[in-house]
Amino acid sequence: xxxxxxxxxxxxxxxxxxxxxxxxxxxxxxxxxxxxxxxxxxxxxxxxxxxxxxxxxxxxxxxxxxxxxxxxxxxxxxxxxxxxxxxxxxxxxxxxxxxxxxxxxxxxxxxxxxxxxxxxxxxxxxxxxxxxxxxxxxxxxxxxxxxxxxxxxxxxxxxxxxxxxxxxxxxxxxxxx
Amino acid sequence: xxxxxxxxxxxxxxxxxxxxxxxxxxxxxxxxxxxxxxxxxxxxxxxxxxxxxxxxxxxxxxxxxxxxxxxxxxxxxxxxxxxxxxxxxxxxxxxxxxxxxxxxxxxxxxxxxxxxxxxxxxxxxxxxxxxxxxxxxxxxxxxxxxxxxxxxxxxxxxxxxxxxxxxxxxxxxxxxxxxxxxxxxxxxxxxxxxxxxxxxxxxxxxxxxxxxxxxxxxxxxxxxxxxxxxxxxxxxxxxxxxxxxxxxxxxxxxxxxxxxxxxxxxxxxxxxxxxxxxxxxxxxxxxxxxxxxxxxxxxxxxxxxxxxxxxxxxxxxxxxxxxxxxxxxxxxxxxxxxxxxxxxxxxxxxxxxxxxxxxxxxxxxxxxxxxxxxxxxxxxxxxxxxxxxxxxxxxxxxxx
Numbered sequence: 001x002x003x004x005x006x007x008x009x010x011x012x013x014x015x016x017x018x019x020x021x022x023x024x025x026x027x028x029x030x031x032x033x034x035x036x037x038x039x040x041x042x043x044x045x046x047x048x049x050x051x052x053x054x055x056x057x058x059x060x061x062x063x064x065x066x067x068x069x070x071x072x073x074x075x076x077x078x079x080x081x082x083x084x085x086x087x088x089x090x091x092x093x094x095x096x097x098x099x100x101x102x103x104x105x106x107x108x109x110x111x112x113x114x115x116x117x118x119x120x121x122x123x124x125x126x127x128x129x130x131x132x133x134x135x136x137x138x139x140x141x142x143x144x145x146x147x148x149x150x151x152x153x154x155x156x157x158x159x160x161x162x163x164x165x166x167x168x169x170x171x172x173x174x175x176x177x
Numbered sequence: 178x179x180x181x182x183x184x185x186x187x188x189x190x191x192x193x194x195x196x197x198x199x200x201x202x203x204x205x206x207x208x209x210x211x212x213x214x215x216x217x218x219x220x221x222x223x224x225x226x227x228x229x230x231x232x233x234x235x236x237x238x239x240x241x242x243x244x245x246x247x248x249x250x251x252x253x254x255x256x257x258x259x260x261x262x263x264x265x266x267x268x269x270x271x272x273x274x275x276x277x278x279x280x281x282x283x284x285x286x287x288x289x290x291x292x293x294x295x296x297x298x299x300x301x302x303x304x305x306x307x308x309x310x311x312x313x314x315x316x317x318x319x320x321x322x323x324x325x326x327x328x329x330x331x332x333x334x335x336x337x338x339x340x341x342x343x344x345x346x347x348x349x350x351x352x353x354x355x356x357x358x359x360x361x362x363x364x365x366x367x368x369x370x371x372x373x374x375x376x377x378x379x380x381x382x383x384x385x386x387x388x389x390x391x392x393x394x395x396x397x398x399x400x401x402x403x404x405x406x407x408x409x410x411x412x413x414x415x416x417x418x419x420x421x422x423x424x425x426x427x428x429x430x431x432x433x434x435x436x437x438x439x440x441x442x443x444x445x446x447x448x449x450x451x452x453x454x455x456x457x458x459x460x461x462x463x464x465x466x467x468x469x470x471x472x473x474x475x476x477x478x479x480x481x482x483x484x485x486x487x488x489x490x491x492x493x494x495x496x497x498x499x500x501x502x503x504x505x506x507x508x509x510x511x512x513x514x515x516x517x518x519x520x521x522x523x524x525x526x527x528x529x530x531x532x533x534x535x536x537x538x539x540x541x542x543x544x545x546x547x548x549x550x551x552x553x554x555x556x557x558x559x560x561x562x563x564x565x566x567x568x569x570x571x572x573x574x575x576x577x
Contacts, residue, residue, distance in 0.1 A: 041575070050493075058491070085455060093452045096445060 004127035004175040005031075005147040006158050007134065008167025013039045015166055016142035020045040022165045023144060030150040034128070034143040056114040057107045064106025068099040127173050145173070184418045185560040187411075189552045197549030198267070204542030209274050212535055216290070219278030220525045221535035226275065227375065228399075228517050229543045230268050231392070234368055235400025236261035237329060238393070241364060244333070244349075244356040250428055252571035253420050253561050257407060259337050260554045261400070262330040267550045269323050271543075275375070276316060285310040285381040302382050302458065310378055318374060322367045329364060337562065344564035368393055379524045383462040387447040394440040395516055401436060402509040405429045407551075409503045411560075420561055423497050424574050430496030433509065437490065441483040466519060469528040474519050482512040514540075 010016045013035060020033050024047040033046060069092075076082070077089040084091070116122070128134050128145055137143055144167065146158050155172065162170050212218025240258040243251050251258075280286045285306065287297050298304070332355060340348040369389025377388045385391075405426070411417050451459045466475050486505060495501045522530070561568060 087455075093449060096449060 002175040003148055003155070004130075004173040005145050005153075006155070006162065007128060007131055007143055007145045007171050007173055008162040009133070009169040010142040010144065010167060013037075013142065016144065017042065017045045019144050019165050019167065023146065026161065027152055028146055028150050030147040030153075032145050032147075034134075034137045034141075034145065036138055036140065036142075051118065053111065053114050053118060057110045060110030060114075061103045061107035065099050065103040067106070068102030069095055071102075072098055127175055130173050131171055133169060148175075180420065180561075180563075181418075184416055184420060185563070187416060187552075187555045187560050189556050191553060191556060194549045194553040194556075197545045198553070201542045201545030201547075201549060202271075204538060204545065205271060205274075208535060208538040208542065215535075216278075216281040217525055217533065218535045219274065219281050220521055221533065222274055222278070222539050223282065223375065224514075224517050224521045225536065225539035225543050226268075226271060227521070228514055228540070229547050231396035231513070231517070232399045232403050232547075233262055233264050233268060234326070234371075235393075235396035235398070236404070237265075237326065237364060238368075238397055239400060239404075240333060241329070241356040241361055244352045245361060247353060247567075249567045249570045250425065250574045252565050252567045253417075253574075254404065254408060254425060255565075256337070256558065256560055256562055257404060257555075259334050260551060260558075261403070263334045263554050264547060264550045265323075265326050265330045267546055269327060271546075272319065272323065276319070279312065279315070283310075283315075283378060283381070285378060286312060306381060310381060315374060318370055322371055325363055325367050329360065338558055341558060341562055341564055346566070349565070365389075365393070368396070376520050379521060380462055380465075382458040384459070385447050385451070385462075387443055387450075390443045391447060394436060394443055395513060398433070398436045398440055399510060399513040401429060401432050402506040402513070405433065405502060406506040406510070409499055409506075412499075416560060420572055422572070422574070423499070424576050426499055426502055427493075427496050427576050428574075430490060430502055433486065433502075433505065434490040434496070437483060437486045437509075441487075465523045465527065470530045471519075471523055471528075474515060474530050478512070478515060478519055481508070482516060 008019075010019055016033055016035060017039060020042065023031050024045065031046075033042060035042075072095040073090060073092070076091065076095075081089045083089075087094075128143070133141070134143065144162070146153065146162070159170055159172075208218070209222070212221075236258050239251075240255070240262060242248070243255060243258070275282070280288045281290065283289060284291055285303050303310075333352060336348050336352050336355075339345075340352075369392065372389050372392030376392065377384065408417060408421055408425075408429075412421065448463065451463060465471070486509060489495050489501070489505060495505075518530075518536075
């Protein structure tokens with residue numbers, strides 16, 4: 001049986017945050033924190049880099065704007081020119097609104113699907129749910145999980161380490177199938 | 178937490194600042210004296226006057242929002258806003274030349290020079306607007322605006338100083354109720370009215386329901402740029418060290434970015450509605466601004482007031498880079514002048530953009546009054562409200 005990683009429980013957001021800082025300082029990279037609610041400052045405590053999502057949204061927004069502007073220019077001045085109250089065919093002020101809307105649409109699509117891509121969802125099951133007690137995380141429990149894939153992973157060492165930093169109810173999680 | 182008193186006690190010679198203010202006033206009077214019968218002078222004067230006044234009015238909005246929402250992060254920069262709005266008494270008297278030159282400025286007055294050769298009664302559109310646009314109601318409204326603005330500034334400033342001395346929490350509560358009360362609504366009505374009366378009515382045929390918001394957007398953006406610039410300048414001189422941090426600059430940068438977009442949004446909306454509906458008395462306003470070198474100014478406004486700040490301030494790194502932010506604030510303040518000039522001056526310089534001696538001297542005089550007055554008021558009190566219980570939160574403020 002392969003194992004997925006090791007799970008340790010903490011009592012409060014504060015102790016979870018300190019635990020995350022210690023795990024980060026120990027040099028672990030593949031670990032995660034689980035809490036019932038978002039905790040301010042957790043990104044930094046876990047040593048996460050800033051999300052790349054913003055750049056993706058920016059890129060999508062720009063492409064949306066260009067696409068919207070290009071589409072209208074092409075239709076109105078080349079493909080199907082139509083005289084609208086005597087205004088020029090290439091009436092660029094009129095294109096601003098559709099350009100803007102397509103920019104918003106593309107950014108929104110980029111934001112939603114980019115977020116799903118970076119978070120690797122939809123995913124219907126996760127090895128942490130093999131733990132019986134883990135369901136408490138939706139009410140009052142705080143967990144740290146360290147994964148097997150981490151280069152510094154070594155089962156006995158990780159168990160001792162998690163005990164040292166105040167983790168309780170430590171258990172080894174089995175991997176899927 | 179112990180703060181070093183040197184970081185919040187602003188030192189500047191009062192006599193020196195008073196001399197700056199007096200030179201400013203003398204400069205204004207002299208320029209007025211030389212241009213008393215020249216219509217261009219009054220337009221230049223209105224431009225320079227409103228440029229500096231709008232910074233104060235933007236500050237009035239920010240401080241009222243600060244109190245109304247019991248804002249925390251901006252407590253450490255609150256006193257600088259209060260110092261800015263206390264300049265209103267200095268800017269009340271300089272409105273007189275505008276009243277004096279009314280018949281050279283406003284075409285809706287029957288004794289405007291245009292009606293010497295044209296028939297006033299025959300202008301049907303203006304006849305319909307005379308119920309609002311007439312000399313008495315104009316003066317009455319201007320008086321009302323200044324009374325309101327003076328009440329707001331003096332009430333907020335003196336209560337804040339009193340809170341500094343006594344530390345009574347009741348005073349802050351009163352300030353919150355004051356800013357949440359209809360006073361906020363009155364302030365917005367007065368700002369809209371000022372925009373309509375002093376800018377939009379220069380071309381009495383033209384109207385735009387967006388104009389009050391346009392005035393507000395410009396004013397608030399200019400104030401934010403001024404505030405950010407002032408804080409950076411003060412930190413260079415050693416003040417506010419350890420009180421205002423990169424996090425505050427990040428927030429101010431976000432504000433600058435947001436209101437750059439807001440300005441573009443409402444200015445664009447105003448243009449598109451007029452462009453689509455294609456009604457002659459509306460489109461003429463933009464036509465005046467699309468001929469000769471005014472076309473360059475219009476394009477500069479689109480590129481310089483929206484695209485340049487947008488693409489620079491959109492990045493987190495540039496909002497946290499103080500030197501870049503400083504350059505951007507100077508640029509935004511410059512673009513605000515171009516904006517005010519773009520609104521007012523085409524009425525008189527019909528074919529080309531023109532920056533003359535009247536513009537130069539009135540700008541310098543008002544700048545002297547503004548800077549002298551700001552420094553003078555800043556020396557009167559601590560740079561931060563030491564008794565505010567939220568000050569510690571503000572200093573430790575973090576963006577997550």
